[in-house]
Amino acid sequence: MEAEFLTGDAVESALLKLLKTHQETHWAVAWGAMTAAAKALLSRPSRLRAVTFGLAFSQTDPDLVDKLIGLPGCRVVKRFPKGTYHPKVYIFRSGEVVEAIVGSANFTRGGLGQNHEASVRLSGTINDKVLADLLKFTAQSAALGVPVTRKLADDYRVSCQIAARKPKAPRDPLDDLPSVNLAGLNAPLTRMTWHQYVRAVHRADAPHPIDECLALLETVQTWLSTGASFRDLSIQRRKAIAGVIGQEDRSSAPELQQDWGWFGSMRGAGDFMNRVAQNDDALAMAFDVIPLRGEVRRADYDRFAELFVRAFANSDRTGGVATASRLLAMKRPDVFLCISNPNRTRASQQMAFAKTTLDLETYWDRVVEVIRASDWYDQPKPENRHGRLWECRAAMLDALFYSPD
Structure with a gap:
């Protein structure tokens, strides 16, 4: 198994490349947005196996949630019993070949370039225990979620509108x-x-x-x-x-x-x-x-x-x-x-x-x-x-x- 350290927009570049080359997509991600990578992800719906986004704190883009309506391989996690649904795991598989990106980067504009993020790209086969465990983790994550319906998407958009009107903590907590x-x-x-x-x-x-x-x-x-x-x-x-x-x-x-x-x-x-x-x-x-x-x-x-x-x-x-x-x-x-x-x-x-x-x-x-x-x-x-x-x-x-x- 090979490993490579990724930071900055290198994460997005790697995701775009892997989306093109692999037959299956298995993701467990806390938050997502309608980025260029999202359009690439959704352009290949037949490859989506277990792609799960979280909705905690209304941080996932409601436009992305709309696009997940009816996609059988996609789910969203509304609540998590002990804390917050917070993973950032991207896995791609073609037969025995498996590649993964794991780190701090959410599937958002900030996570894919604007923020200071750190991730690791792993390349190997299904026989590598770490990669096999990561695939199992994405399946477990999907089990926490629910399919996206029109009502769920509409209700979530309203929650995002309400959340947007609430005051947010300053980026620098010492500013005030x-x-x-x-x-x-x-x-x-x-x-x-x-x-x-x-x-x-x-x-x-x-x-x-x-x-x-x-x-x-x-x-x-x-x-x-x-x-x-x-x-x-x-x-x-x-x-x-x-x-x-x-x-x-x-x-x-x-x-x-x-x-x-x-x-x-x-x-x-x-x-x-x-x-x-x-x-x-x-x-x-x-x-x-x-x-x-x-x-x-x-x-x-x-x-x-x-x-x-x-x-x-x-x-x-x-x-x-x-x-x-x-x-x-x-x-x-x-x-x-x-x-x-x-x-x-x-x-x-x-x-x-x-x-x-x-x-x-x-x-x-x-x-x-x-x-x-x-x-x-x-x-x-x-x-x-x-x-x-x-x-x-x-x-x-x-x-x-x-x-x-």
């Missing part, structure tokens, strides 16, 4: 790291268990009673549960959510008889107070863009920040982290923490960022990502009385960080 608070992701706060978090919050009960803090946050959630826009709320409710409500407004309704300065009083932010009182459209749109339920994505936050800044386009002063995060913490207390003067120092210490580096651009990485990376945060909602706290667990970090001095 320069802006990420790496020290914060390894801070002691992130290693705190849920039980430790609960104990720490309750130890910090004064000066803000925990039950009353939770009641305040739950009041806002009740207001928002009707689906009303921020602009549709009464001016008193808008002021309460924004942390700018005064005593005269608080006395106007029983629902406002709480200390709305908790989680950050914003009464010193005059321009912000004006935007709230004037029911600024951009400010309302910013508040509304954060979903009340479900996942909050980075894109949601970025859109919020863009609209929030726009609200101050004609103001002498722009809104900052304190006023923005106040709104965010009221809308989604399970995701956001209001960072203001009384808690900024301890928050920066516990989350490992410099106070001077925190702004709207860095808030997500330095605060939200650190919270999400925490053991106590990534915990199923408890079924006991602490379920209320779990619903507000990000905003309630204020109890740990609050230090008015």
Whole structure:
């Protein structure tokens, strides 16, 4: 038996040559695409004996799957019981003569030239144990698959369309790291268990009673549960959510008889107070863009920040982290923490960022990502009385960080 090392587009060249010269094709390949080699493969349907492609992660070209409909020697693997169907085995046989290409190259444009791949071409006979075992492997692989029907191909194409709309991880996994608070992701706060978090919050009960803090946050959630826009709320409710409500407004309704300065009083932010009182459209749109339920994505936050800044386009002063995060913490207390003067120092210490580096651009990485990376945060909602706290667990970090001095 002879062996030859192949890399780059030498794999595709070898496949094209072997497709022309051999009588039988036996393949077990994770993914495939409609390449020039695919057209050569499909041009000789009588030679297809056991050619099986995988469909994992919707990586195989749906155009190729369409071409496999009704071909008796071709199958696809929809699922594999223990992991992923992931082989790259190409075997060709003419009587006793057997040749194979085995390595890392999928039957895709990347695998056949664009990627950095390594394969070995083996040439010998059916009496060579390695080649015989590889033929047996392709037969076993075919047994994992199913024939391609029109319905299967149509359903698979839909799955590929759905998969194409989903975000993909960057080619370089370190591309996004320069802006990420790496020290914060390894801070002691992130290693705190849920039980430790609960104990720490309750130890910090004064000066803000925990039950009353939770009641305040739950009041806002009740207001928002009707689906009303921020602009549709009464001016008193808008002021309460924004942390700018005064005593005269608080006395106007029983629902406002709480200390709305908790989680950050914003009464010193005059321009912000004006935007709230004037029911600024951009400010309302910013508040509304954060979903009340479900996942909050980075894109949601970025859109919020863009609209929030726009609200101050004609103001002498722009809104900052304190006023923005106040709104965010009221809308989604399970995701956001209001960072203001009384808690900024301890928050920066516990989350490992410099106070001077925190702004709207860095808030997500330095605060939200650190919270999400925490053991106590990534915990199923408890079924006991602490379920209320779990619903507000990000905003309630204020109890740990609050230090008015």
